[in-house]
Amino acid sequence: MESIEEENIEEETEEEMESLDPTNGVVAEAAERDAISHILTADPGSPEVDDIYNLINNLKDTLKDARAVNEEIEEPGLLKVLAPEPAAAPPKDFQLCLSTEKGPREKVEVRVRVGFLKMGEIQTAKEKYTCDVYLSAKWQDPALDEVPLKDLVNLEQEFFSKLWNPQLFLENTWGAPKIRMWYEVWTSQQGVRYIHEQRLIHSVWSETLELWDFPFDTQDLSVTVGSGRRSREVILTEDKSLPSVIVRDHFIDVQEWYLHDHVEVSFNTIDHWYIDPPFTQPFMTFTTRVSRRLGHYYWHAYFCLLLIIFMTFTSFAVRNNPPDYRPYPPESGYERRLRLSYLLMLTSVSYKFYIGENLPRVSYFTRLDYYIFFSIFFNGIISIWHGAIYWFEFCEESIINQHFFHRGARPPEGLAPGRGNASNCPYPISLLQERYIIAGCFGILFVYNMYYFLAAHINVRCRYRQMLREDKLYQLNITALVRKGVIRSRMEIFKFPDNKL
Numbered sequence: 001m002e003s004i005e006e007e008n009i010e011e012e013t014e015e016e017m018e019s020l021d022p023t024n025g026v027v028a029e030a031a032e033r034d035a036i037s038h039i040l041t042a043d044p045g046s047p048e049v050d051d052i053y054n055l056i057n058n059l060k061d062t063l064k065d066a067r068a069v070n071e072e073i074e075e076p077g078l079l080k081v082l083a084p085e086p087a088a089a090p091p092k093d094f095q096l097c098l099s100t101e102k103g104p105r106e107k108v109e110v111r112v113r114v115g116f117l118k119m120g121e122i123q124t125a126k127e128k129y130t131c132d133v134y135l136s137a138k139w140q141d142p143a144l145d146e147v148p149l150k151d152l153v154n155l156e157q158e159f160f161s162k163l164w165n166p167q168l169f170l171e172n173t174w175g176a177p178k179i180r181m182w183y184e185v186w187t188s189q190q191g192v193r194y195i196h197e198q199r200l201i202h203s204v205w206s207e208t209l210e211l212w213d214f215p216f217d218t219q220d221l222s223v224t225v226g227s228g229r230r231s232r233e234v235i236l237t238e239d240k241s242l243p244s245v246i247v248r249d250h251f252i253d254v255q256e257w258y259l260h261d262h263v264e265v266s267f268n269t270i271d272h273w274y275i276d277p278p279f280t281q282p283f284m285t286f287t288t289r290v291s292r293r294l295g296h297y298y299w300h301a302y303f304c305l306l307l308i309i310f311m312t313f314t315s316f317a318v319r320n321n322p323p324d325y326r327p328y329p330p331e332s333g334y335e336r337r338l339r340l341s342y343l344l345m346l347t348s349v350s351y352k353f354y355i356g357e358n359l360p361r362v363s364y365f366t367r368l369d370y371y372i373f374f375s376i377f378f379n380g381i382i383s384i385w386h387g388a389i390y391w392f393e394f395c396e397e398s399i400i401n402q403h404f405f406h407r408g409a410r411p412p413e414g415l416a417p418g419r420g421n422a423s424n425c426p427y428p429i430s431l432l433q434e435r436y437i438i439a440g441c442f443g444i445l446f447v448y449n450m451y452y453f454l455a456a457h458i459n460v461r462c463r464y465r466q467m468l469r470e471d472k473l474y475q476l477n478i479t480a481l482v483r484k485g486v487i488r489s490r491m492e493i494f495k496f497p498d499n500k501l
Contacts, residue, residue, distance in 0.1 A: 032056070106233055110166045111138040111194075113239035114223055114263070114286040115496055116246035122221070122253050122290065125360050127209050128174055133201045133223055134496050136239065137168055138186055138194040145193065152185045152193070160195060167228030170201065171283065177203030188241070198497065211359060214366040215297040216460040218467055222287040231269055231280040238265045238284075241486060243478065245493045246288050257290040260467045262474035264288075291464045301368060305351060305375050308344055309445060312382050315340045316438055337386040345379040348372065367456060374448060382441070 030044075036052050037044040113136040120130030141163050147155065160183035170177065179201050186196035209219050227234045238244070244263040251259045268283045315337040352372045359366065365373075481487050 029053075105164055107235055108139055108164070108166065108233060109235045109237055110168075110227070111237055111239040111241075112136065112168075112225055112284055113242055114225070114244045116223075116263070116288055117496060118247065118250040118252075119221075119259065120252045122219075122257060124209060124211075125358055127360055128204050128206055129221055130204050131221070131223075133203070135168075135170075135197075135199040135201060135223075135225065136242075137166065137197040138239065139166060140192065141195050144185060144195065147185075152187075155183075155185060157183055160197075163195065165197075166234045168197070169226055169228060170203070171224035171226050172206050172222065173201075174204040174206045177201050200497065209360070211362055211366050212364065213456075213460045214359065214368055215292050215294060215301075216367060216456045216464075218289055218291040218463045220287050220289055222285050224283055224285045226281060226283045228281075231282045234282055236267065236282050236284040242493055243474075243481070244286050247494060256293055256296065258293055260289040260291070261471040262288070262467075264470070289467045289470075291467065297368070301351070301355060302371065305348065305371060306449070308347055308351075309375050309378055312341060312344055312379050313438060313442065315344075315382060315386065316434070334386050334389055338383060341379055341383040341386060345376060345383065348375045348379060352376070367460070371452060378441075378445065385437070 033044045033049055033053060036049050037046070040048055040052070042048050115134035115136075117132040117134055119132075122129040143163055144152075179199055181197065181199045184196040184198065186194045188194065205221070205223065207219070207221055209217075211217060225236070227236060244265065246259065246261065246263055248259050248261065251257075264287045266285045266287065268285065270281045270283065272279055272281060318336045318340065352369075355368060355372065478487075478490055478493065482490060487493065
């Protein structure tokens with residue numbers, strides 16, 4: 001307003017100056033013509049200069065008229081009344097901004113249900129999994145009691161946006177999920193009306209995997225739902241009318257995992273003490289379980305590693321003869337044994353890196369890591385044995401000196417083929433004693449494998465058997481709901497809206 005008043009004052013002063021000085025307009029016109037003629041390099045009285053001068057004056061008049069019209073236009077009162085209301089603000093992203101305001105209601109019971117619709121690939125190395133999830137939330141609102149029965153079905157979505165909302169959000173989604181959300185009115189068998197919020201979510205979910213018992217592990221896959229309101233305002237509970245469920249027929253990664261039937265519900269709260277005033281936020285977690293199938297790891301990991309370990313014993317099949325002069329330089333049987341042992345050890349190390357690519361970089365040993373390192377350690381013990389025996393092969397000083405002969409010289413008599421170790425020096429380990437050592441190593445290997453696999457199936461796979469018992473209890477619970485008349489049939493819990501995002 002101040003700028004408009006200043007412009008009006010300037011225009012009035014200009015008009016007054018022009019009225020006081022009649023030659024002012026003539027001087028301005030002459031100056032403008034001189035500027036135009038200087039640009040066009042033409043005479044000030046030429047027709048070209050006159051045309052451009054008239055065009056500029058017409059533009060000035062048009063701008064003055066447009067400014068005057070804009071200042072005079074005012075919106076009529078009737079248009080203000082009939083104009084549509086401004087669009088409602090988009091809903092807040094409660095996952096990023098929590099509500100610390102005290103709402104008008106307290107201890108509102110919100111019944112939450114989750115359905116795992118289509119579970120995709122479970123990425124062990126990245127600790128993620130893909131899943132389409134259906135989220136259902138029901139709560140009472142006094143505003144629904146005032147709506148006539150005939151209008152309940154045709155309520156607009158804007159009607160629900162003005163009512164109280166528990167501000168539910170998804171805690172463990174990864175990235176930007178695709179969500180379709182809508183509201184309906186749900187009436188219980190007792191005639192109580194509830195606001196029914198429904199969501200279809202397609203997202204990647206993060207899950208911290210516990211890989212101590214890999215590959216005999218059973219993992220939890222969870223969906224965590226939280227409320228942006230305080231715990232005294234919202235009470236998150238499980239929906240007893242329809243239990244949470246998982247659709248096993250749409251499980252994609254069935255070749256590697258066994259998907260269990262049951263869905264476990266747990267509750268948790270987080271104290272935000274750093275906010276003024278501090279408040280407690282409620283959370284609800286829906287967890288399903290998957291158990292890893294062992295067939296792939298039995299054949300591609302354990303069988304190959306066990307074969308490598310047993311191949312270590314083949315190094316004893318190489319004759320432990322003294323160094324021969326063919327080929328030159330002389331080579332001992334223990335040198336060939338060491339070469340074979342090192343080759344098998346490098347194969348075990350390469351297996352370690354191959355299996356490590358399918359796992360996150362955890363700072364602890366998995367059960368498969370223990371077996372791999374046992375394979376490497378066993379190969380190392382055999383290699384140390386061959387190296388220690390090779391040290392005692394040249395025990396006499398004369399034999400050691402004869403070993404380093406120059407090229408073209410006649411082979412020394414002490415290293416001729418066919419000579420035994422006893423003819424060169426007293427050999428510390430006899431052939432029978434070496435066979436005892438081989439039998440002892442074989443016994444250690446057999447005992448370790450028996451302990452390893454029995455402990456894995458008795459102590460570790462017990463969780464898999466426990467999850468199977470949980471599946472049976474879950475099925476008995478659904479049968480009880482059908483018998484009590486809460487649901488009409490078992491297939492009713494698998495009915496979901498059309499999964500189109």
